[in-house]
Amino acid sequence: MSYLALPFIQKALIAAVLVGLAAPAVGTYLVQRRLALMGDGLGHVALTGVALGFLLGTSPVLTAVIVAALGATVVELVRAQGKASGDVALAMLFYGGIAGGVLLISLEPGGNTNLLIYLFGSILTVTTEDLYVIAALAGGVLLVAIGLRRQLFSVCQDEEFARVSGLPVQLLNIILAVTAALTVTVAMRVVGLLLVSALLVVPVAAAQQLTRGFAATMAMAMAIGVLVTVGGVVMSYPIDVGPGALIVVLAIAVFGLTSLLAVLRGRLRPAPA
Amino acid sequence: MNTVVDVARVSVTLDGRSILDDVSLRLATGEAVSLLGANGSGKSTLVRAIVGLVPLRAGSVSLFGAPLPRFRQWQRIGYVPQRVTAASGVPATVREVVAAGRLSHHRPFGRFGRADRAAIDAALETVGLAPLREASVARLSGGQQQRVLIARALAGRPDLLILDEPMSGLDDATQQATTEALRDLVTGGTSLLLVLHDLGYLDELIDRCVVLHGGRAAEATGRHESSAEHPHETVAPPHESVSLPATSFGLTSSPLDVQARR
Numbered sequence: 001m002s003y004l005a006l007p008f009i010q011k012a013l014i015a016a017v018l019v020g021l022a023a024p025a026v027g028t029y030l031v032q033r034r035l036a037l038m039g040d041g042l043g044h045v046a047l048t049g050v051a052l053g054f055l056l057g058t059s060p061v062l063t064a065v066i067v068a069a070l071g072a073t074v075v076e077l078v079r080a081q082g083k084a085s086g087d088v089a090l091a092m093l094f095y096g097g098i099a100g101g102v103l104l105i106s107l108e109p110g111g112n113t114n115l116l117i118y119l120f121g122s123i124l125t126v127t128t129e130d131l132y133v134i135a136a137l138a139g140g141v142l143l144v145a146i147g148l149r150r151q152l153f154s155v156c157q158d159e160e161f162a163r164v165s166g167l168p169v170q171l172l173n174i175i176l177a178v179t180a181a182l183t184v185t186v187a188m189r190v191v192g193l194l195l196v197s198a199l200l201v202v203p204v205a206a207a208q209q210l211t212r213g214f215a216a217t218m219a220m221a222m223a224i225g226v227l228v229t230v231g232g233v234v235m236s237y238p239i240d241v242g243p244g245a246l247i248v249v250l251a252i253a254v255f256g257l258t259s260l261l262a263v264l265r266g267r268l269r270p271a272p273a
Numbered sequence: 274m275n276t277v278v279d280v281a282r283v284s285v286t287l288d289g290r291s292i293l294d295d296v297s298l299r300l301a302t303g304e305a306v307s308l309l310g311a312n313g314s315g316k317s318t319l320v321r322a323i324v325g326l327v328p329l330r331a332g333s334v335s336l337f338g339a340p341l342p343r344f345r346q347w348q349r350i351g352y353v354p355q356r357v358t359a360a361s362g363v364p365a366t367v368r369e370v371v372a373a374g375r376l377s378h379h380r381p382f383g384r385f386g387r388a389d390r391a392a393i394d395a396a397l398e399t400v401g402l403a404p405l406r407e408a409s410v411a412r413l414s415g416g417q418q419q420r421v422l423i424a425r426a427l428a429g430r431p432d433l434l435i436l437d438e439p440m441s442g443l444d445d446a447t448q449q450a451t452t453e454a455l456r457d458l459v460t461g462g463t464s465l466l467l468v469l470h471d472l473g474y475l476d477e478l479i480d481r482c483v484v485l486h487g488g489r490a491a492e493a494t495g496r497h498e499s500s501a502e503h504p505h506e507t508v509a510p511p512h513e514s515v516s517l518p519a520t521s522f523g524l525t526s527s528p529l530d531v532q533a534r535r
């Protein structure tokens with residue numbers, strides 16, 4: 001296990017912990033909203049942002065954050081106007097994001113191989129500067145997801161009741177959407193844009209097999225998130241596979257395990273009230 | 274007497290259809306008013322318009338003397354929507370859902386304190402869900418989920434409680450217990466606006482009935498009039514009936530049945 005002392009592994013581990021905590025925290029609200037695919041849509045939009053960054057010669061992460069946050073806000077506003085349902089708005093995100101990204105990439109002379117880093121993730125190449133960005137974004141995401149948990153819970157659980165409570169529902173929805181966008185851009189460095197949504201959703205799905213409450217689900221999802229991201233980094237090096245896909249495979253394995261436990265628990269004693 | 278709710282000549286159109294037409298309604302402090310009417314007569318829409326969930330085409334709503342657009346004292350209002358489930362995509366405990374009723378008292382990032390916990394516990398006791406506080410709402414029966422929503426509204430300790438068919442799906446014993454709880458609130462000075470299918474146990478609690486009839490309101494002056502032999506005459510004066518829009522929903526010919534009282 002001496003490889004764990006390698007600097008790039010240590011940076012990867014720090015990034016893994018941050019992303020493992022942040023992604024399921026936001027994912028819990030998306031699942032509660034029944035918007036589990038929102039992360040995917042934002043991932044696609046972030047692709048446009050990444051491509052734009054390459055084209056402009058600036059940081060792809062920065063442009064991805066901006067474009068994904070803008071996309072999230074627009075979708076939220078469209079949804080709130082009731083002009084399009086949530087899934088139609090998501091479909092626009094998916095296709096617009098992919099098409100925009102591919103168009104911008106093709107504008108760039110000679111194509112771009114760096115894009116693969118963002119599509120599939122590359123946590124082992126995280127630099128110290130990357131780590132600062134990831135830490136700042138993950139910190140902001142956790143501040144919102146935990147600090148505003150009661151308000152966000154209320155809005156996601158019963159939007160109309162939240163409005164009658166005097167909560168700024170539209171603002172909270174936009175904050176959540178932008179937070180989800182930030183999470184996606186942070187997590188893309190780890191598991192890649194194609195699998196980003198898995199890190200938001202699968203730990204939550206795994207946790208809720210065993211939990212009865214919202215806070216418990218979020219806490220357990222975050223624990224599972226850290227377990228699989230750290231586990232993925234630690235295991236990927238000796239067996240020499242890409243950590244991004246391994247992390248998602250581990251998360252799905254945990255989901256299988258908790259589902260099995262839930263079934264066994266249901267067998268052993270009658271369903272609790 | 275102070276006016277808690279003042280609905281003045283409100284009209285509501287949804288999807289191009291006129292749902293409420295020139296409805297007026299007043300609720301004084303400490304009053305208990307029930308809103309009756311057949312399915313689809315616009316009761317829920319009126320209640321939703323009162324709490325600002327539905328835009329008005331014409332007319333105005335004031336709460337505690339403030340026009341709705343400028344109303345900010347949401348902690349004074351408890352709202353129980355008409356609903357089939359209190360569950361959502363992620364499990365939530367009964368206590369977590371009821372705790373949402375305290376948010377009107379808090380700023381973002383605010384912490385819950387002893388007063389919040391006391392109000393939540395009291396609300397759970399009132400609806401008889403204290404033993405189930407850590408249960409997942411998705412696993413509760415429809416009637417129990419209804420009680421969760423009532424407790425959520427009670428947890429805010431509101432001055433005005435608006436309940437949209439709170440008794441639907443409740444068994445007899447729970448209806449009686451809920452009636453007791455509401456009576457205590459009225460005694461304590463809380464104003465009540467109740468959408469009901471029939472008055473049932475709440476009969477003695479209600480000061481006045483307002484009947485919606487295809488999107489128009491006819492106010493019965495005293496509660497006993499609403500139980501008259503010929504409800505059509507007392508609750509909907511002839512000129513009202515004549516002027517009913519041709520598009521009145523669900524109620525084209527038969528008069529309202531407000532006789533289903535115990």
Ligand SMILES: Nc1ncnc2c1ncn2[C@@H]1O[C@H](COP(=O)(O)OP(=O)(O)O)[C@@H](O)[C@H]1O
Pocket residue numbers: 287288290292310311312313314315316317318319522
């Ligand atoms: N959001 C909506 N859009 C269009 N029509 C609606 C909407 N909500 C309610 N309606 C219609 O308004 C009428 C009154 O509904 P509602 O207020 O729920 O009646 P009630 O509560 O008295 O049963 C019904 O015909 C219903 O179909």
Ligand SMILES: [Mg+2]
Pocket residue numbers: 316317318355437
């Ligand atoms: Mg109704």
